[in-house]
Amino acid sequence: MEEILRVEHLCKTFELSRKQQKIEGTTRTKTVAVNDVSFSAYKGEIFGLLGPNGAGKTTTLRMLATLIAPDSGNAFINGCSVVAEPEKVRAQIGFLTSELKLEDFFTPNYLFDFFSQLYGIDPNVVAERKRKLFSRFGIEKFAEVKVANLSTGMKQKVSLVVSLVHDPDFIIFDEPTNGLDVLTARTVTDYLQELRSEGKTIILSTHIFSLVERLCDRVGIIIDGQMTHCDTLQGICAGQSLEDRFFEIYKEKKGETA
C-alpha cells in the first residue's frame, strides 16, 4: 500500500479567552486540542476520524489543510510537509468544510473559473472538468444563479465542486454530510466512493457511526485530542457494531460514559 499521508506527533494548543474559561469552568489559559496524534493514510482509501464534538477532529484536519500550524509535530502529504511547504500541500489537496463559504455575489460558473485560475489550471481542462462536475451534481441548472439565491444543499454541492476544481489526489472532508438534506447527503457519499474507486485518498471526520461503517476502510478514534485507536474498520470493531465498540473505548478512556 502506498502511503499518501503520514502524520507525526501533531500537537496543537489554543489559548482560552476569558469567556471560554467561564464556559468551561476553569482557570487554565490554554487548552490542548490535539495531543500527539500520529497516523497514516494510504492511496485509494477512505480514512475516517471518529470522535465526539470537541475531540480535536476538525483541528487535526485544519492542520493537514495548512489553515493552522501545529505547535509541534508534522504531517506529510505526498512527501510535502504541511509546516515547511504549505503552498505545495495546498496545491495537492481538496478541503471541504462548512466553515469555508463562497461569496454570495458570484455564480457557480464564475467561482469554478476563478478557483481554477488560482490553481493555475489550463482553461481547456477547466471547461471540460466543469462540464463533467456540473452535470454530475446537477449544477448546470443553477450555474448562472448567484450563490446568495441558492438553497443550502445547492451551496454545498457548489462548495464540493469548487474544492475539487484541481482534481486533487488527496481530499479532506470535515463533517461532509452535516446540515445536508438526505438526498444531497447521499449524492455526496456516493461521490466519495466514486473518488475512492478512482484511486484518490479521502480523509473525513464525522461523529456519525453509520457513515463510517458504510464508507471508511480504516478508522482513527480521537477522544480528548488523543488518537486512542487506529486500525481497519474490522480491526477496530472486533465483531461488535462500531457504536458499541466506540462506547467501550470511550469508557476505557474516560472511565465513564458521559
Place this chain on the structure above:
Amino acid sequence: MKNNTWTIFKKECARFFGDRTMLMTTVVMPGLLIYIIYSFMGDNFMQPTEDDSQATVYVENMPETLRPVVEALPFNLVTDGFDGETLKSDLVLKDSDFAYMVFPEGFDSLVANYNPAGGLPAPNVLIYHNSASEKSRMAYDLLCGVLNQWEDSMTNRFDINASSDAGEVFDLAKDEDIVGDLFSELIPMLLLLMAFSGCMSIAPPSIAGEKERGTIATLLVTPLKRNELALGKVLSLSLFALLSGMSSFLGMMLSLPKLIHADEMGLSANIYTFSDYGMLLLLILCTVLVLTAISSIISAKAKSVKAASSVMAPLMLVVMLVGMMPMMTGTEVSSNAMFLIPIYNSVQSMSMVFAREVTLIPVVITVAANIVYSVLGVWVLTKLLNSEKVMFSK
C-alpha cells in the same frame, strides 16, 4: 500561478463593478450628491433674497446735515406722521421690515458744540431694530455704517488708500495667487478626506467582511500566496477608493464655483500647468495606496465590518486634522525630512502644488516614502493573512 494577484484583482473588480448598489453608493452618489447640494446651497443660501421690496426707516428729528445722506440710502424714508411707541411695539414682531431711528433734538448743534475732552456723554442716536428680521437688521447695519462714516469725516485727520474709490489698485496680489492660496488650504484636505472616506466604505466589507462571512478561508486553502492576496486586495481597493474619491472631488470642483460665486469674484482655477496636474495625480495615487493599506490592515485585524468601521471613524478625525495643517501652518515645512511623515507629506505636497510653490525634492520624497509605506503595508497585511489568530479567531 504567477498571476494570482491579477486573478484576485479581477475578481474584486467583478465584485465591485458588477454590484450596482455598491457602485451607486460608493462612486455615483457621493459626487452627484455633493454637486447637487453645493449647487443648491450656492443658488439659494449665498444669494441675497429675491424679495427686493425696500425696508422702511422711520426717523425722528432728522438733522438737516444728514438728510441728503440718509435720503440717498435704499430705504422708504418716513420722517413724520408716526408714533414712536407704536413703532417700538410693532418691532417686536419677527416679520417687521423697518428700523426706527431717533436723533436728539438739535443734533447738529449738539454735535458741533460737543467737546470730547469735556468728560460729558456724547450726543446719542437711538436705532431700534429687530435683528431676527433680515430687512430690519440690514437697515440697522447700513445706518450704523453711514453714521460712523459721517462721524469719521468730521474729525478726519488722515485717510488710508483714499484713491481706491477712483479705481487705483492697492491690493497688488495676482488673482492666480489668491486662487492658489485658497486652493492650497482647502483642496488637499478635501481630497484626503474624500479618498479616506472612499477607503472607509470599501475596505471593511472587502476584508473584514470576507473574514466575517468565511469566504476568505476558502481562498486561504488554495495555493494562492498570502502576499499575492494582500497585493491584489490593496491594488483593487485603491482603484475603488480612487474612483470614489474622484467622484466626490469632481462633484465638488464642478459645484465649487457656484458655491463661492467665483465668476462674480473674477476668480478662475485655470492657473495650473500640465506638470502641476501630473504631480497632483502622482501624489493622489500614492496617497490612496497608503490610505488603502492602512484601511486594509485595520479591516484585517477587525473581527467584523462593524468593528472595522468603528475603528476607522476616529481615524477620520486624525486625517482631517492633518489635512488642516496647511491652513494653520501654511505651505512652509521646516525640513525635507518632514516629507517622510505619511499623510502629512501628501497634504503638504499637494498644498505646495496648489499654491504654485512646488519644488521637485519634496514631491519625490513624498511619492517614494508613500510607495515604501504601501509596500510595508502589504507586507503587514500578508503577515496578518498568515496569522491563524487574526484570520480564525472568533
